[in-house]
Amino acid sequence: MIGNIIIAKFLTPQELGSFSLYLILVNYIILVQLGIPNGLSRQFPFYIGGNNSEKAMKIAGVSKAFALLASTLILLITVVFTIVKLYNHDSFSAMGYAIVGISVVQTLYITKYLKLLYRSNLDFGKLAKIELINSFINFICIFLIFKFGIWGMGLRIVLVFLIDWFVTQLWVPHKIALYWERELFIELLKIGAPIFFVSTIFSIWPIVQRTIIYENHGETALGLFSIAVAVQTAMSVITNSASSMIFPRIATMYGEGKSKKEILKFNLKQDGVVFLLNILIAIIGYFSIPYLVHQYLPNYESVVTTCLFFLLLGVVSSFSSFANFYQLFKLNQIRLVSFVIGIGIWAIVVFNHQDHLKIDLTIFPIAMIWGQLSMYLFDFLYVFHFINKDSEKNHSL
Numbered sequence: 001m002i003g004n005i006i007i008a009k010f011l012t013p014q015e016l017g018s019f020s021l022y023l024i025l026v027n028y029i030i031l032v033q034l035g036i037p038n039g040l041s042r043q044f045p046f047y048i049g050g051n052n053s054e055k056a057m058k059i060a061g062v063s064k065a066f067a068l069l070a071s072t073l074i075l076l077i078t079v080v081f082t083i084v085k086l087y088n089h090d091s092f093s094a095m096g097y098a099i100v101g102i103s104v105v106q107t108l109y110i111t112k113y114l115k116l117l118y119r120s121n122l123d124f125g126k127l128a129k130i131e132l133i134n135s136f137i138n139f140i141c142i143f144l145i146f147k148f149g150i151w152g153m154g155l156r157i158v159l160v161f162l163i164d165w166f167v168t169q170l171w172v173p174h175k176i177a178l179y180w181e182r183e184l185f186i187e188l189l190k191i192g193a194p195i196f197f198v199s200t201i202f203s204i205w206p207i208v209q210r211t212i213i214y215e216n217h218g219e220t221a222l223g224l225f226s227i228a229v230a231v232q233t234a235m236s237v238i239t240n241s242a243s244s245m246i247f248p249r250i251a252t253m254y255g256e257g258k259s260k261k262e263i264l265k266f267n268l269k270q271d272g273v274v275f276l277l278n279i280l281i282a283i284i285g286y287f288s289i290p291y292l293v294h295q296y297l298p299n300y301e302s303v304v305t306t307c308l309f310f311l312l313l314g315v316v317s318s319f320s321s322f323a324n325f326y327q328l329f330k331l332n333q334i335r336l337v338s339f340v341i342g343i344g345i346w347a348i349v350v351f352n353h354q355d356h357l358k359i360d361l362t363i364f365p366i367a368m369i370w371g372q373l374s375m376y377l378f379d380f381l382y383v384f385h386f387i388n389k390d391s392e393k394n395h396s397l
Contacts, residue, residue, distance in 0.1 A: 006142050007153075008227055008297050015150045017223030021214065022096040026103045027207045029074060030112075031200060036066050036185075037112035038199070039192025042327065044116065045248040049255030059188060060117060061179025067113040068178075071105040078104070095154045106161045114168045117176065124245050126171045130164070131241070137163050194332035199323075201339045205346070206232070209364050212350075225361055227297070228306040231285065232365070235278060235314020242274045243320035247327070254328055261387050263328070267321040275318040282311040309365035316372050322379035334382055338375045346371035 008016060040063040047056035078101030085094035118127040137160050144152035144159075206229070214222045250263045289307050293300055326335035349367035 005227070005230070005292055005297060007145055008230075008300055010142075010145045011150060011153075011223075013223030013226075013299055014220045015223065016226050017214070017219035017221070018092070019096070019150060019153050020210070020222050020226050021219070022100050023103070024207055024210055024214075026100050026107070027204070029100065029104055030107050031204075032070055032074070033108060033112055033196065034189065035192030035194070035196025036063055036188050037108075037116060037192065038195040038327075039063075039188030039190075040113070041116050041247065042191055042195070042251060043188065045251040046255050049252035057174070057176060058179050058181065059184055060174065060176040062181060062184045063113055063116075063188060064176050065178050065180050066185070067109045071108040074104045074108075075101040077101075092150070095151065099154050099157050102158060102161050106164060110161075110164055110168055114172055117172055117174045123173045126173070127245075128241075130167050130171065133167055134160060134164050191330075194330070195327050198326075198332045198335045198339060201336070201343065205343060205368070209368075213361065213364075221361070224300055224303050225306070225364075227293075227300050228303050228310050228361065228365070231289065231307045232310040232313065235281065235285075235311060236317065238277050238281070239274055239314070239318050239320060242270055243324065246270050246320065247324050250324060250328055260325075260329070264321060264325055264383065264387060267324055268319075271319045271321050274320075275315070278315045278318045282315050285311045303361055306362045306365060309362055309369070313365050313369050313372065316369055316376075319376065322376070322383055325383055331386075338378050338382075341378050342371035342375035344371075345374045 011019075040059060043059055044056050047053070047059065078097045081097040082094045082101070085091070085097060115127060115130075118124070138156070141152075141156040141159055144155045146152070148155065210222060210225065210229070213225050246267055250267055253263050253266065286308060289311075290304050293304050293307070322338070323335070326332065326338075346367040349370055350363055353363045
């Protein structure tokens with residue numbers, strides 16, 4: 001969050017908004033993953049936990065082939081767009097499309113393939129070191145933005161990509177050979193596609209918000225909102241990191257034959273720690289953000305209240321137990337119902353206040369808070385009903 005505030009110091013809201021448009025494009029493009037990484041995330045630790053390492057390696061090989069194919073094709077397309085823009089003397093758009101290609105490769109191959117291999121080995125220490133290195137490089141490379149302005153944003157993404165690829169490949173716990181088997185690809189697709197479809201509805205939620213802001217406001221408003229998004233991203237770091245480490249563990253527990261109640265109890269305990277940490281961060285942010293923005297980012301003062309509501313959203317969104325539970329036990333239809341409820345409440349709040357779209361961006365985090373709370377209420381009622389029903393069934397046997 002501090003890094004993004006420093007970046008905003010060196011860029012105008014319009015520059016930040018113009019660059020953010022290409023990052024929004026990345027989020028739409030990576031939908032081509034089709035759920036293969038979701039299938040790998042579930043099946044790889046499951047087979048490792050079930051002592052079926054041979055099949056785990058084959059599935060990882062199929063996932064590797066798909067990740068390389070998809071990311072390479074998209075990279076080639078963005079290279080063509082980059083060359084065309086350079087030919088037309090539009091250097092900024094050329095940089096934008098180049099960044100799109102690099103970011104897609106980083107997401108599809110490094111994040112959605114290589115880093116999933118760490119989890120099956122419970123080698124979370126190395127994965128934590130990689131994320132720490134990336135955070136450090138991200139912060140240090142802010143100097144490039146100070147030196148080169150908006151062009152430094154592009155240089156920063158390229159450098160972080162290269163280091164992320166190098167250290168992730170260097171420490172990867174499994175050396176996976178390329179492999180292709182139609183049946184295994186279909187297995188990954190069958191397992192991952194429903195999970196992906198449901199989770200995509202949730203992940204695309206903030207992207208749609210930014211698209212709406214751009215359509216109603218333009219690049220300057222999008223740049224202003226980027227500061228609030230930086231707060232939201234910062235607040236989600238601990239939650240997402242904990243979830244990414246917890247899910248492989250509960251998948252292994254499932255493979256070892258642990259009960260649903262034991263699995264949920266384990267996840268809820270971890271969520272409690274995350275919740276307390278997020279409260280602490282939110283308190284610090286509540287007192288520091290208004291001062292920092294007023295002192296160093298006077299051009300962004302209009303979004304201070306929006307930032308504070310995103311702190312509250314981060315606290316509310318601390319729990320990953322229900323999402324992990326749905327994914328582990330393939331309750332994708334129920335998870336879809338949960339998302340539809342949350343997004344429905346969000347849409348009602350946003351569009352009932354559409355007069356505020358052009359004057360007040362706080363409606364977006366407020367709407368997300370109501371949507372998230374509605375989801376949790378539904379999740380709580382369903383999951384505990386599901387566990388009680390399962391316990392009664394086992395007791396009768």
